[in-house]
Amino acid sequence: MDAQKQQAQDQQGTRVRQMGLPIVASAAVALAIGLGLGWSLAMRQSTAHGTSATAAADSTSRAPDAGSAGSGSTDATGRKVLYWYDPMVPQQRFDKPGKSPFMDMQLVPKYADEAAGGSIAVDTGLAQALGMRTARVERRDVAQVAEVVGAVALNERDVAIVQARAAGFVQRVARLAPGDVIAPGALIAELLVPEWAGAQREYLAVRRTGDAALTAAARQRLVWLGMPLALVDQLERSGQVQATQVVQAPLGGLLEELAVRPGMTVAPGSTLARITGLASVWIEAAVPQEQAALAVVGQPAQIRLPAFAGQALDGRVLAVLPQADSNTRTLRVRIELPNPQGRLRAGMFAQVRLAAARRQALVVPSDAVIRTGQRALVYLVEAAGRFRPVPVQLGEQLGEHTEVLQGLEAGQQVVASGQFLIDSEASMQGLLQRQATLAPAPSSGPAAALPVHQADGTITEISADEVTLDHGPVPSLQWGAMQMAFKLSRPELARGLRAGQRVHFEFVQTDDGFEIRALQPQPPASSSAQGNPKGAR
Numbered sequence: 001m002d003a004q005k006q007q008a009q010d011q012q013g014t015r016v017r018q019m020g021l022p023i024v025a026s027a028a029v030a031l032a033i034g035l036g037l038g039w040s041l042a043m044r045q046s047t048a049h050g051t052s053a054t055a056a057a058d059s060t061s062r063a064p065d066a067g068s069a070g071s072g073s074t075d076a077t078g079r080k081v082l083y084w085y086d087p088m089v090p091q092q093r094f095d096k097p098g099k100s101p102f103m104d105m106q107l108v109p110k111y112a113d114e115a116a117g118g119s120i121a122v123d124t125g126l127a128q129a130l131g132m133r134t135a136r137v138e139r140r141d142v143a144q145v146a147e148v149v150g151a152v153a154l155n156e157r158d159v160a161i162v163q164a165r166a167a168g169f170v171q172r173v174a175r176l177a178p179g180d181v182i183a184p185g186a187l188i189a190e191l192l193v194p195e196w197a198g199a200q201r202e203y204l205a206v207r208r209t210g211d212a213a214l215t216a217a218a219r220q221r222l223v224w225l226g227m228p229l230a231l232v233d234q235l236e237r238s239g240q241v242q243a244t245q246v247v248q249a250p251l252g253g254l255l256e257e258l259a260v261r262p263g264m265t266v267a268p269g270s271t272l273a274r275i276t277g278l279a280s281v282w283i284e285a286a287v288p289q290e291q292a293a294l295a296v297v298g299q300p301a302q303i304r305l306p307a308f309a310g311q312a313l314d315g316r317v318l319a320v321l322p323q324a325d326s327n328t329r330t331l332r333v334r335i336e337l338p339n340p341q342g343r344l345r346a347g348m349f350a351q352v353r354l355a356a357a358r359r360q361a362l363v364v365p366s367d368a369v370i371r372t373g374q375r376a377l378v379y380l381v382e383a384a385g386r387f388r389p390v391p392v393q394l395g396e397q398l399g400e401h402t403e404v405l406q407g408l409e410a411g412q413q414v415v416a417s418g419q420f421l422i423d424s425e426a427s428m429q430g431l432l433q434r435q436a437t438l439a440p441a442p443s444s445g446p447a448a449a450l451p452v453h454q455a456d457g458t459i460t461e462i463s464a465d466e467v468t469l470d471h472g473p474v475p476s477l478q479w480g481a482m483q484m485a486f487k488l489s490r491p492e493l494a495r496g497l498r499a500g501q502r503v504h505f506e507f508v509q510t511d512d513g514f515e516i517r518a519l520q521p522q523p524p525a526s527s528s529a530q531g532n533p534k535g536a537r
Contacts, residue, residue: 075109079109079111080111081109081110081111082109082110082111083095083109083110084096084097084098084107084108084109084110085107085108085110086100086101086102086103086105086107086108087108088100088102088103088105089102089103093110094107097109122385122386122387122422124384124385131417131418132415132417132418133415133416133417133418134381134413134414134415134416135364135365135368135413135414135415135416136411136412136413137362137363137364137404137408137409137410137411137412137413137414138362138363138364138410139360139361139362139363139410140360140361140363140401141358141359141360142358142359142360142361142363142398142401142403143355143356143358143359144291144293144294144355144356144396144397144398145353145354145355145356145398145399146287146288146291146294146352146353146354146355147351147352147353148285148286148287148288148291148333148351148352148354149285149286149349149350149351149352150283150284150285150286150303150333150335150349150350150351150352151283151284151347151348151349151350152281152282152283152305152344152345152346152347152348152350153281153282153283153284153346154254154276154278154281154282154346155276155277155279155280155281155282155336156276156282158251158253158276158277158279158280159274159275159276159277160249160250160251160253160274160275160276160277161271161273161274162188162247162249162250162271162272162273162274162275163269163270163271163272164191164247164266164267164268164269164270164272165193165226165227165228165245165268166193166195166196166225166226166227166245166268167193167195167265167266167267167268168191168192168193168194168195168245168265168266169191169192169263169264169265169266170189170190170191170260170261170262170263170264170265170266171189171190171191171192171244171262172189172190172262173188173189173190173258173260173261173262174186174187174188174189176188176255176258177255177258178255178256178257178258179254179255179256180254180255181252181253181254181255181278181342182249182252182253182255182275183249183252184249184250184251184252185248185249186248186249186252187246187247187248188247188248188249188258188260188272188273189247189260189272190244190245190246190247191244191245191247191266192243192244192245193226193243193244193245194243195225196222196225196226196227196242196243196245197241197243199218199221199222199225199227200222200235200241200242200243201241202218202221203215203218203219203221203222203235204235204239204241206218207236219232219236222235226268227245228245231245247272247273249273249275250275251275251277252275252277252278253275253276253277253278253279254275254276254277254278255273255274255275256274256275256276257271257273257274258272258273259271259272259273260272260273278339278342279338279339279340280336280337280338280339281336281337281339281344281346282318282334282335282336282337283301283303283315283334283335283336283337283350283352284332284333284334285301285332285333285334285335285350285352285354286325286328286330286331286332286333287330287331287333287354288329288330288331289324289329289330289331290397291354292331293356293396294354294355294356295317295320295331295333295354296317296320297317297318297319297320298316298317299316299317299354299356300314300315300316300354300355301314301315301316301317301335301352301353301354302314302315302352302353302355303315303335303337303350303351303352303353304350304351304353305344305348305349305350305351306349306351307343307348308343313337315335315336315337316335316336317333317334317335317354318334318335318336319333319334320332320333320334321333321334333352333354335352361395361396361398361403362403362404362405362408362409362410363398363401363402363403363404364378364401364402364404364408364414364416365400365401365402365414365416366397366400366401366402367416367417368414368415368416369392369394369402375391376391376392376393376394377389377390377391377392378390378392378407378408378414378415379414379415379422380408380412380413380414381412381413381414381415387415387422389422390407390408391407392404392405392406392407392408393405393406393407450508450509450510451476451508451509452506452507452508452517453474453476453477453506453507453508453509454474454476454504454505454506455471455472455473455474455479455504455505455507456471456472456502456503456504456505456522457469457470457471457472457502457503457505458470458471458500458501458502458503459497459498459499459500459501459503460483460499460500461485461499462494462497462498462499463494464488464491464494465487465488465491466485466486466487466488467485467486467488467493467494467497467516467519468483468484468485468486469483469484469485469486469503469505470483471483471484471505484514486505486507486513486514486515486516487512487513487514487515487516488515488516488519489515489516489517493516493518493519494519496521497519497521501521502521502522502523503519503520503521503522504519504520504522505518505519505520506518506519
């Protein structure tokens with residue numbers, strides 16, 4: 001019995017041990033997996049830390065050294081370098097020196113001290129290689145001169161119109177033709193005036209009566225009938241009736257018109273001939289409106305004609321016609337010249353030189369001025385290799401120089417050529433934009449004194465920079481109603497407006513034309529009140 005009980009216990013223990021083996025194995029496997037995951041995570045973290053350290057070390061090893069890196073480095077002179085660039089492509093920047101990929105030249109450093117102070121620095125060697133040239137601002141004794149073209153014309157003030165004094169018949173005409181040059185007193189024609197014959201006989205009969213009053217009345221009647229005083233005096237001396245009128249040239253010159261032929265019947269006041277004197281001629285010159293200040297009555301003028309090379313004729317401005325040429329925008333200036341030998345003939349080409357009185361003016365070479373449309377500026381030399389843009393107000397054009405009214409002083413140096421290099425630097429730094437924003441509006445000078453003109457009109461065409469208006473009269477300019485195009489000073493003036501809309505506008509006259517400064521819509525008007533009615537152009 002005891003043996004059987006012991007045997008049963010042994011069998012039960014064996015089953016328990018067999019059941020425990022899988023549990024132990026499962027636990028061991030789980031432990032092994034956990035250890036593996038922990039080791040893998042630890043390795044990854046270690047690798048990440050190593051990579052970061054390596055990158056930091058590499059970054060440190062590539063840090064810019066003197067003269068070979070970008071922002072924050074210094075070159076051999078100890079100046080801080082921001083970047084390198086190609087002056088021909090200044091918008092492209094490089095972090096190290098070397099040869100330009102665009103041009104066959106070395107890159108140029110941009111120093112930190114060049115970006116401040118409102119000036120631009122340019123390497124002197126580069127400036128010399130690119131042909132940069134400077135000039136001195138000078139005060140000179142100058143005189144504005146206008147070299148214009150002209151043509152010889154007949155003197156229209158020296159004209160004689162020969163007319164018939166009474167009705168009659170043409171008996172004889174001199175052998176003349178239009179275009180002939182005749183002398184004073186030359187015969188033109190002979191007229192038979194029957195009415196004069198009867199009046200002369202009556203006068204002679206009254207004179208024989210001895211009545212002084214009746215004689216004077218009869219003589220006066222002869223004058224009223226158109227008889228020349230010379231013919232009346234001849235009648236009194238000779239007592240012979242003279243019914244033939246001899247028509248003579250009252251002055252010598254060009255016979256422009258001959259309207260009489262033998263056998264014609266003429267009425268009182270009929271034009272027989274037209275004669276223009278040649279003792280003096282006119283020079284009609286075309287002066288640009290920009291040089292209108294030289295077109296003054298009495299202004300001396302020097303005239304040269306290709307027909308008489310090497311000879312200069314002196315004259316004076318006789319008149320400045322009130323209407324400019326609408327096509328060329330030039331003033332018509334009339335100069336009178338004596339023509340004693342008749343050498344000057346109508347239609348000849350002439351070169352006219354008008355010069356104003358000499359005066360003192362501050363001038364710079366015209367090539368030194370950069371005109372941006374809104375303003376004019378020059379680059380002032382502050383020191384060797386340093387330049388500053390300076391806005392200037394310009395005066396007259398004096399040959400190869402331009403007058404400066406404001407912005408410069410005598411003795412200063414300005415850049416006269418090669419400005420493109422400095423201008424690209426200024427544009428890259430935004431220096432010109434900052435100047436335009438911060439510069440105060442001028443309180444004096446030509447720009448501030450521009451008169452403002454006003455008118456009403458209707459829009460026919462409109463864009464962001466121009467508007468065409470069918471407008472009414474502009475009293476301040478003595479304009480009538482017309483249609484013309486105006487520039488817009490700001491694009492936003494065109495916002496919300498359309499063709500056909502009625503507007504009120506204000507404009508000024510600038511060097512570039514007429515520019516609208518204000519444009520306001522108006523209530524629609526009836527067709528009869530439009531600014532420029534049909535047929536008024």
